[in-house]
Amino acid sequence: MTATTTAPAASPEIRNPVRRPSARLRAWATRAPLLPALIFMIVVTQLPFVATLVISFFDWNSLYPDARHFTGLDNYQEVLTDPDLRHSVGTTVLLTVAVVLASLVLGLVLALLLDRRFRGRGIVRTLLIAPFLVVPVAAALLWKHVLYNPEYGLFNGLLHYVGGPQPDWISSTPLLAVEASLVWQWTPFMMLILLAGLQSRDHEQIEAARVDGASDWQIFVHLTLPHLRRYLELGALLGSIYIVQNFDAVFTITSGGLGTANLPYTVYQSFYQAHENGLASAAGVLVVIGSIVIATFALRVVSSLFREEVSRA
Amino acid sequence: MSTTAPHARRVRGKGAGLGLLAWLLGIAFFLPIAWMALTSFHSETDAATNPPSFAAALTLDGYREFFGAGGGASPWPALINSTVASVASTLLVLLLAFPAAYALSINRVRKWTDVLFFFLSTKMLPAVAGLLPIYLFAKNAGMLDNIWLLVILYTSMNLPIAVWMMQSFLAEIPVAVIEAAKVDGARLPTILARVVAPISLPGMAATALICFIFSWNELLFARVLTGVVAETAPVFLTGFITSQGLFLAKVCAASLVISLPVLAAGFAAQDKLVQGLSLGAVK
Numbered sequence: 001m002t003a004t005t006t007a008p009a010a011s012p013e014i015r016n017p018v019r020r021p022s023a024r025l026r027a028w029a030t031r032a033p034l035l036p037a038l039i040f041m042i043v044v045t046q047l048p049f050v051a052t053l054v055i056s057f058f059d060w061n062s063l064y065p066d067a068r069h070f071t072g073l074d075n076y077q078e079v080l081t082d083p084d085l086r087h088s089v090g091t092t093v094l095l096t097v098a099v100v101l102a103s104l105v106l107g108l109v110l111a112l113l114l115d116r117r118f119r120g121r122g123i124v125r126t127l128l129i130a131p132f133l134v135v136p137v138a139a140a141l142l143w144k145h146v147l148y149n150p151e152y153g154l155f156n157g158l159l160h161y162v163g164g165p166q167p168d169w170i171s172s173t174p175l176l177a178v179e180a181s182l183v184w185q186w187t188p189f190m191m192l193i194l195l196a197g198l199q200s201r202d203h204e205q206i207e208a209a210r211v212d213g214a215s216d217w218q219i220f221v222h223l224t225l226p227h228l229r230r231y232l233e234l235g236a237l238l239g240s241i242y243i244v245q246n247f248d249a250v251f252t253i254t255s256g257g258l259g260t261a262n263l264p265y266t267v268y269q270s271f272y273q274a275h276e277n278g279l280a281s282a283a284g285v286l287v288v289i290g291s292i293v294i295a296t297f298a299l300r301v302v303s304s305l306f307r308e309e310v311s312r313a
Numbered sequence: 314m315s316t317t318a319p320h321a322r323r324v325r326g327k328g329a330g331l332g333l334l335a336w337l338l339g340i341a342f343f344l345p346i347a348w349m350a351l352t353s354f355h356s357e358t359d360a361a362t363n364p365p366s367f368a369a370a371l372t373l374d375g376y377r378e379f380f381g382a383g384g385g386a387s388p389w390p391a392l393i394n395s396t397v398a399s400v401a402s403t404l405l406v407l408l409l410a411f412p413a414a415y416a417l418s419i420n421r422v423r424k425w426t427d428v429l430f431f432f433l434s435t436k437m438l439p440a441v442a443g444l445l446p447i448y449l450f451a452k453n454a455g456m457l458d459n460i461w462l463l464v465i466l467y468t469s470m471n472l473p474i475a476v477w478m479m480q481s482f483l484a485e486i487p488v489a490v491i492e493a494a495k496v497d498g499a500r501l502p503t504i505l506a507r508v509v510a511p512i513s514l515p516g517m518a519a520t521a522l523i524c525f526i527f528s529w530n531e532l533l534f535a536r537v538l539t540g541v542v543a544e545t546a547p548v549f550l551t552g553f554i555t556s557q558g559l560f561l562a563k564v565c566a567a568s569l570v571i572s573l574p575v576l577a578a579g580f581a582a583q584d585k586l587v588q589g590l591s592l593g594a595v596k
Binding site for chain 2: 027030031032033034036037038040041044045046047048049051052055109110113114116117118119120121123124125126127128129130131132133134135136137138139141142143144145146147151152154156157158160161184187188189192193195196234238241244245247248251252255263264267268271272277280281283284285287288291292294295298299302303306
């Protein structure tokens with residue numbers, strides 16, 4: 001150690017030419033295993049995004065490729081002023097916020113219940129995880145045809161027994177119908193993360209509080225909830241990242257109709273069906289900007305959890 | 314004694330009540346899946362009745378129809394495509410993620426946390442952000458409707474998760490164990506094969522399962538970039554979006570069969586699922 005740190009200062013001309021290549025070589029040997037993964041990610045994810053950014057400045061309909069020309073920020077202006085697209089921004093926000101909040105609250109209730117010992121806890125846990133493990137398109141089909149169908153769906157079938165009304169769920173409350181199916185799928189995810197949080201609590205501290213006469217409610221509010229805070233944040237932010245990008249449920253249940261088109265669906269539609277490459281790209285860039293806002297928070301939360309992990313190690 | 318007994322009974326009573334509530338909620342969440350399973354074994358006429366018929370005769374017709382007995386399209390090409398895309402991309406992910414995780418946890422590069430966060434940040438780039446250029450590239454390169462294009466895209470989709478997970482698994486290996494092997498004269502390949510691999514094998518398996526699940530489930534890329542030849546199972550399922558009542562049993566059978574690999578993998582890796590989905594941040 002001392003030899004390498006003091007020697008260059010003493011005789012830099014002689015030492016450096018010998019030492020430098022080997023140090024550089026060693027640095028590259030350390031980096032080498034990382035490079036394939038790093039280069040792969042840059043080529044497959046960053047380059048296409050740069051291309052999207054470039055295309056977003058062009059007026060380009062793929063049905064009229066010869067009319068392609070640079071238009072500056074016109075596409076962005078059109079995206080932001082088009083009532084349909086503006087509506088899809090609102091839909092995306094509403095869908096994401098509603099699904100994340102509802103599944104987080106439900107997931108918390110389920111995690112608290114599952115944190116207790118009771119007969120058959122393993123079975124209940126398995127039953128609860130199942131919705132998350134159904135292929136998303138299959139889950140959406142299940143809700144669309146098997147549950148929501150006004151004539152033979154399970155919901156109206158059960159309502160029949162209590163003599164209730166027989167609504168057409170998807171056409172009367174389309175966005176809510178999409179949201180309910182997503183809450184069903186994402187609640188288990190929230191439950192799993194919060195359950196991991198609950199099980200990492202300091203049980204001695206809870207026992208001590210109980211001995212001191214604290215009620216269950218006081219323990220929940222003053223010990224459990226503060227401990228869970230970062231797990232709640234993590235669940236909310238990871239959930240947001242996935243749900244903001246949701247395509248499967250919107251595509252399957254309503255095909256973007258009845259005011260349920262969110263931004264990913266709109267982007268898909270504007271280039272896949274309307275062939276408006278420039279507009280689609282501008283909308284895509286706006287989705288990215290929205291995601292960056294969420295991601296900034298997400299990275300902060302993950303990195304705070306991560307730092308704790310590193311310092312503990 | 315006399316004062317603690319009723320208290321204990323009350324606590325136990327409350328515990329039983331909450332246990333019952335957990336059971337009820339568990340059943341409520343599982344009910345749609347159970348109903349889907351039951352419907353898949355009904356005939357189409359029994360499936361499409363209101364009120365629902367709980368005691369209708371069971372039949373395998375829905376499954377026969379799904380597998381193409383009624384003259385419909387066979388799901389086998391789609392199932393095979395999904396298997397190829399998921400398995401191949403999972404293997405490629407492991408091949409790329411293991412060395413990267415090694416460089417981020419055992420023989421660490423400088424600024425390794427920054428690199429780790431770069432991987433995570435790519436996960437936050439929405440798929441639609443790069444879809445159009447990828448589509449145009451595939452079209453010009455003659456790679457539309459090609460399953461290997463999906464393999465590459467699914468690899469990029471899962472690589473960040475895999476690097477994070479494996480990094481956290483490898484970081485748990487005590488430095489002393491590796492140092493001891495070095496003192497014994499073991500070289501890097503031996504250390505990797507004899508020390509690192511055995512310890513990290515369960516973590517690798519969990520990583521592989523999660524990558525498999527995500528690839529198997531993916532719809533957007535598959536929908537846009539494949540057609541007749543490379544169609545995957547979720548794309549095959551989209552064929553049922555507009556099908557009306559006549560095919561309810563078939564829809565249920567299809568949904569269940571296509572979800573089966575994911576359900577099996579997910580149940581097998583329940584505990585590791587959390588760690589993977591939270592990118593290793595929660596253990």
